[in-house]
Amino acid sequence: MNALAARRRHPAAILILLLLGLVLTGGAYAALAPKPANATEASADQVEWGRQLFLTNCATCHGKNGLGTPVGPNLAGVGAASVDFQMGTARMPLAEPGVQAPRGSEVTFSDEEIAAIAAWVASLAPGPAIPDAEQTDWSKGDPGVGGEIFRVNCAMCHNSAGAGGALTKGKYAPGxxxxxxxxxxxxxxxxxxxxxxxxDANISAESKRDVIAYLKTMQEEGNPGGMALGSLGPVPEGLVVWIFGLGILVGAAYWLGQKGA
Structure with a gap:
């Protein structure tokens, strides 16, 4: 008993207990922490392939470890979804520095290469996963509900019709x-x-699908009222009325004047 009590009073006992507690807590969290429903396990070969592709094509701006440089942001925690968006829309690799990365016309990498780079970036730290087919199946969404969500949260930048709009300092919300x-x-x-x-805490996965249903339904229905005029609302419509309407009135006044003479 005296020997056991002596060990408890040893100066290193508290440190050992703290380390043991941290190890047990970390192990329990890794085993029990919930994972995203759409998360898929990437193979070691895919992650390694992604790392090689990253070193060849992305490390100049983002650093060899993906932790950023003065010209490229830190990618730890952005998740596979960010990589798939930026590269899948041809915004990355960035052609030239600017206030905003525009959407490109041609994707540089194949789907498999993008998936590999996304898997490696996702291995740096937890982040949003690439949406699965269930989440993107907008046929299961409600366009009416999605329209309400879009107008409350998105229309101030992207326009109520999703046509996009100007922001500050040369930036813009894309169509x-x-x-x-x-x-x-x-x-x-x-x-x-x-x-x-x-x-998903702000707008649930189901509500996101409703927003997609709203945008896709509007795109399919087109503009039954005639010319969309960029879907920019009363400004271009008023300009058209002013130019053509005033022109017609001036022409009519001139014709009446000539006829009276």
Whole structure:
């Protein structure tokens, strides 16, 4: 008993107990922590392939470990969704520095290469996963509900019709026409450029699908009222009325004047 009591009073006993507690807590968290429903386990070969692709094509700006440089942000914690969005919309690799990365016309990497780079970036730290087919199936969404959500949370930047709009300091909210459903959800999850993050705690996965249903339904229905004029609302409409309407009135006044003479 005296020997056991002596060990308890040893100066290193507290340190050993703290280390043991941390190890047990960390192990329990790793085993029991919930994982995203759409998360998929990447193979070691895929992650390694992604690392090699990253070193060749991305490390100049983001650093060899993906932790950022003065010209490229830290990628730890952005998740696979951010990589899939940025590279899948041809925003990355960035052609040239600017206030905003524009959507490109041609994707540089194949789907398999993007998935590999996304898997490696996802291995750096937990982050949003790429949405699965269930989340992006907008046919199961409610366009009416999605329209309400979009007008409350998105229309002030993207326009109520999703046509996009200007922001400050040369930035802009891009149009959402012909954008893949998964890329819209990924943008909501990761908040690229000036966009805020709408995680599932803010807007649920089902509500995100409703938003997609609203945007896709509007795109399919087109503009039954005639010319959309950029879907920018009363400004271009008023300009058209002013130019053509005033022109017609001036022409009519001139014709009446000539006829009276």
């Amino acid at each position: 959402l026409t012909d954008v893949e459903a998964k890329h819209i959800i990924e943008a909501m999850l990761t908040g690229p450029q000036s966009m805020p993050v709408f995680n």
